[in-house]
Amino acid sequence: MGNPGSLYEIISAAATDGKLPAGFSLPKEQAAQSELRFADGAADGIAMYHMQSPNPNKETAAKVGEAILAASDGLTDKADELFLALGKESRALSLIEILQSWIIEHRQTLSAPNLWNYALHAMRDSGDKECVKFGLSILGVFRTDHNPSVRSVVKTLGLSDEFTLFAVFIMSTWRDRNDEIWDLARKVHGWGRIHAAERLEPATDAIRSWFLTDGVRNDVNHAYSALTCWRKGNAEETLKGSVTPDEFTGIGVILAAMLDDGPAEGITALKNADESILDYLRAAQRMPLTAEDYENIQKLRDCLQDDREPESEIIVRCRELLTSDACRSAVSEAVKTGRCIELAIELGIDCRAQILDILKSDLQSKHWLSRYLMDDPDYRHAVLTLYRQKLPLDELKKAPGASPGPGTGNLTQWIFECLLWQLTEFPLEGQDFIETGLHCDPVRTRNISLQVLEAWVSKTGNPLQNLLPEFHRLLSSLRDAEPDDRVRERMDRLLSGQTASK
DSSP states (O other): OOSTTOHHHHHHHHOBTTBOOTTOOOOOOOOOTTSOOOOTTHHHHHHHHHSOOOOOOHHHHHHHHHHHHHHHTTOHHHHHHHHHHHHHHSOGGGGHHHHHHHHHHTTTTSOHHHHHHHHHHHHHHOOOHHHHHHHHHHHTTSOOTTOHHHHHHHHHHHTSTTTHHHHHHHHTTSTTHHHHHHHHHTTOOSHHHHHHHHHOOOOSHHHHHHIIIIITOOSSOTHHHHHHHHHHTTHHHHHHSOOOHHHHHHHHHHHHHHTOOSSSOOGGGOTTHHHHHHHHHHHHTTSOOOHHHHHHHHHHHHHHGGGSOTTSHHHHHHHHHHTSHHHHHHHHHHGGGTOSHHHHHHTTOOOHHHHHHHHHHOHHHHGGGGGGTTTSHHHHHHHHHHHHHHSOHHHHOOOOOOOSSOOTTOHHHHHHHHHHHHGGGSTTTTHHHHHHHHTOSSHHHHHHHHHHHHHHHHHHTOOHHHHOHHHHHHHHHHHTTOOOHHHHHHHHHHHTTOOSOO
């Protein structure tokens, strides 16, 4: 493995002012078209939070030992091959304990200098994610606290959400570990922030406040860190004392996330959950609230109202805040930038004209707002016209392929698919989009287009041949060239005259 193209070099080259740019992602390895591609750090994060840690069998343990021995003997190329093969079979995360235990148990016969050098080689030179993690795992058995150059490599790798967890393992052995972990936690925004927050201690008021204001704000799911941030930020006592506006807003985000019956332990872990919620709502009545605050209060009410009487104190306080003139004013201002749409609709604020203006100026990042306009025939016509103007429909038409979806980098295809989904509710409208979708490369796009046709024939009770004879002829011509068996089966059902969606 050489330096050019190494993941470390890619991260180093992309970093500016000590952090990676928004949207940075490591190169994705070639994978079978049916395989999922994970965001950086997602595979390890999902494994940690949702899967039981596997116990490596004796054969895997023997392979770990063989790879370590090759590294210890200075056989770099052989060690590379062995660790690369290991990473294809098992994620490095599942082998850390056995790898480090093996090194410690055999330390008398291993070459520490060779292992040290191999770890740095894997970290700096490898273009394989799992091999970089194996290098970090080997380095974890050494003292690195007083080696500035090695610390720099660890911190650089830690900037990527894919490696933050492994970097934090090493940082946890440093004398200034909390300061370094906090510095890293503020530079990562995905799975890396979740892992760093778990291992960061609220040693100062600044860190404690960060847990409340920013610690929970990750790009994955706030629920993963909500309870951690609540406890480490001392939210319960903060609400009873002097809470800043930023801390108050952050606590609202945390509370809403803890009520999410999702990926991590939440509100049920609090001994006095209702009292804490009431403390938050009491504080809200004396705070200058933002549109985000009102959205958080709306989420709290929506999550809690099914389990409480309409006149319970929590629901009453939520209702008073959400029906206030201050709320209406804040929401009316927020909709101008595409925020608080759900609350605006609840309050009877007509924001359709603002949404259409936003779509016209920034369809790429705000395309999801179109769903708020589709139920109105006039606005639906305007939305479809806008999409025809903004999307290169002719360029989307390609030979049908076997790729499962458009991939993370194909934003235009994602936007197009989001529009297709919406057309299921509106029979016969946007037929040109459906025709385009049937000619797209990704399997999913073709499936969505067929699902729209299925919904149309189901809603109207007419078989496709009667409802849209031109589409019946189109499917007949596309069927034989379709490479995906399941897509072809869906075509056959429509061609046969079925009107009930399967």
